[in-house]
Structures are given as C-alpha cells and as structure tokens.
Amino acid sequence: MDVDALRWFQQVADGATVTDVAAVEHVSQPGVSRALARLEREVGAPLLVRQGRLLRMTRAGTLFKRHVDAALHTLDDGVAAVEQLSDPESGTVHVRFERSLGAWLVPQLVRDFQREHPRVRLVLEPAPPGAEPDDPQVDVALTSRRPTGGTHRWRRLLTEPVLLAVPARHALVGRERVALTEVRHEPLVLLAAPAPFRGLVDGLLRAADAAATDGPTTAEPGGGWDVRFEVSDLATVQGLVAAGLGLALVPASAVDGRTEVLPLSDVGATRDVGVVWPSGGALLPSARLFLSHVADVVGRGHVAVAYG
Known part of the structure; x- marks a missing residue:
C-alpha cells in the first residue's frame, strides 16, 4: 500500500479536510481524493463517508485506522532511527500543530527550516479535536495547550x-x-x-x-x-x-x-502560543534541530502576529 495514502487517510480520519491535507502536503486535492479511493479498493471496503465538509470513518474505517496508526508509528520510528544514526540532517520530524496556527506560524517556521536543512523530512499534522499536547507519537507540537504530565516540556513562543x-x-x-x-x-x-x-x-x-x-x-x-x-x-x-x-x-x-x-x-x-516536546532527552537529532530552529526564529523576532 502507498504510505502517503495511509498518512492522508490517517489525517482525514482525525478530522482534517481533503483541502487541509492537500495544503499541508503540497499536493492537489484530486490527488488526495484519488489516493483515498485507491486505498479503499485495496482494503476492499469503504473507509470514509462524506458528512458536510468532512469525511467521517465508517465502521471498517475505525477498525482499520487503529492498525494504520500503529503501523505508521512503528515505520516512522524505524526509519528515523536508522537515518539519524548516520546523518541527523536526513531524519524525520513529526510536527503537530493547532489548526489556527496552520495558516501563518507553521508555514513560516517550515519554510526557513527547510532552507537550512533541506534533507530533513517534516511530517506535518493538524491536531485532531481534543488531542493532548503530550502525545508520545509526536516529536514537536505547536500549541496553546500546556502538557499536564511530567513527560513533556512547554515553552512560550x-x-x-x-x-x-x-x-x-x-x-x-x-x-x-x-x-x-x-x-x-x-x-x-x-x-x-x-x-x-x-x-x-x-x-x-x-x-x-x-x-x-x-x-x-x-x-x-x-x-x-x-x-x-x-x-x-x-x-x-x-x-x-x-x-x-x-x-x-x-x-x-x-x-x-x-x-x-x-x-x-x-x-x-x-x-500564549508555545512549543511542546518530550523531556529527558528523548528527541532524536533531527527533531532537536527543528526545536532549536523554532526557538531561534521566535527569539530573534522573525515571527510576529499582525492583524487588521
């Protein structure tokens, strides 16, 4: 199966629209729709059904997603571990962000980071409704919510x-x-x-x-x-x-x-808008690069809120 199609299914199932996924992944909306349709044909059952602007999971989709989440998490961990042993500049960073930050803060941070570290792959995910900021499957979260446990740290940006x-x-x-x-x-x-x-x-x-x-x-x-x-x-x-x-x-x-x-x-x-990351040195080298970049860009005043 196409890993991109699995990731797009995961994001849509978590509440993102096809438009959201296309914008974040820099692909066309028809391309996302075709990939989801191919995935349903491969699985042999409808996974999503349209309700208004959103696609909702069917019963089969709910069952399938649990396995997709586990498989992609394991795959990402394996790829990241191997890549970063040899070259931190070629790793993968899983970044989650609140939807209200997706139109301005995320593009600015990602654009400048990719200029400096073009071989680091950023997996960008809008936060699902109600998602906690200290999800162990996420490397860095851009959010206004502070973690409640002791496993993650938060810094105001x-x-x-x-x-x-x-x-x-x-x-x-x-x-x-x-x-x-x-x-x-x-x-x-x-x-x-x-x-x-x-x-x-x-x-x-x-x-x-x-x-x-x-x-x-x-x-x-x-x-x-x-x-x-x-x-x-x-x-x-x-x-x-x-x-x-x-x-x-x-x-x-x-x-x-x-x-x-x-x-x-x-x-x-x-x-307050901040960044959340695992405490205790749990971040892989490429994720540390991105976290350092976020702190540096905001600290130098290169990101500002404007309105009106």
Whole structure:
C-alpha cells in the first residue's frame, strides 16, 4: 500500500479536510481524493463517508485506522532511527500543530527550516479535536495547550491578543477598545469545543458575565450569552460574523480581513502560543534541530502576529 495514502487517510480520519491535507502536503486535492479511493479498493471496503465538509470513518474505517496508526508509528520510528544514526540532517520530524496556527506560524517556521536543512523530512499534522499536547507519537507540537504530565516540556513562543470580530457596519466599529460586558446581550458565533481556543473564550465570557452590572445570568461556561452558532474552524466563524449573524472572539493571527476587529479591555484577553516536546532527552537529532530552529526564529523576532 502507498504510505502517503495511509498518512492522508490517517489525517482525514482525525478530522482534517481533503483541502487541509492537500495544503499541508503540497499536493492537489484530486490527488488526495484519488489516493483515498485507491486505498479503499485495496482494503476492499469503504473507509470514509462524506458528512458536510468532512469525511467521517465508517465502521471498517475505525477498525482499520487503529492498525494504520500503529503501523505508521512503528515505520516512522524505524526509519528515523536508522537515518539519524548516520546523518541527523536526513531524519524525520513529526510536527503537530493547532489548526489556527496552520495558516501563518507553521508555514513560516517550515519554510526557513527547510532552507537550512533541506534533507530533513517534516511530517506535518493538524491536531485532531481534543488531542493532548503530550502525545508520545509526536516529536514537536505547536500549541496553546500546556502538557499536564511530567513527560513533556512547554515553552512560550509568543503572546497574541484575543480580538472581538464584528460585522463591517456594527455600531462599535471605530472604537479603540471594548469590554465584553458591552456586548453581553448580542448574539455570538463560537469555535466549537474541544478546540483549545474555546476554553479560553469560555473563561473570558464567564468573567464578563460575573462582572456585568446586572449580575451574572448563570455560572455555566459561556454564561447567559446568546450563542447562535458553534462551528469547527475560525474561517467559518469569521464568515458568519461578516454575514451579520453574530459577534465572535478570535486570535489576532486568525483575522482574515472579512470582519472588523476591536481590541478588548478584558483582563486575560490574550493567547500564549508555545512549543511542546518530550523531556529527558528523548528527541532524536533531527527533531532537536527543528526545536532549536523554532526557538531561534521566535527569539530573534522573525515571527510576529499582525492583524487588521
């Protein structure tokens, strides 16, 4: 079987779209679709079924994926171990990243690393919904989530503001800063859980709810806010806001120009983005090269968050 097709199946099964996979792997969308179709023919059963924009696993796909995950992990470990014994510059690094970082931070880091280390192979994987940042199968993770156990380390790379996205003709457009209590009774569009950014948003909404002059409406996450839509990606969040269907909280790096964005005066309206890696010297040489590159690029200020 084609190893690339197995990897693409793995990513789609974990929640990535065919468009996501094509963009990350630098191949055409039809090419990804054809490879998945060939894989199904080789297995002899349908593995994926379309539901809206996403492909979901069938029963056969769920069973097959457990073996694909184990096989690819073993294969990657074996290839990496052999390659890096002789040449760290020819190893493989498994990099996982939050989807909201895939449009700006990941391309910048990968572009500059590949210029300096063109023979190191980077396996890029958008984080599946709810995935922990300390997955032992991942060499380096770019994430806003900190590991909870003692097996991995986390280092902050940068802090970006969380902004209020509003439609173009909203009454608040032009304000230098706004507090969430001022929009407490307006409809909202939220990124759906378990996206890490949703947890930050829920905390800000709870705090604004408690600080409101007319008292909190409820202690539940999101308070008494009028949540009209919950969607799986920030591009759709901003599309719904641009259509006038609500307001939203978005990280500055995800702003795409379709909405007006306003800085927030609320305490804690920022997101830390960091890098996670195994502690105790568990990284192979090529992964250490990439980790050092990430720290160096960000430390020199070559990666900056811009919006507006």
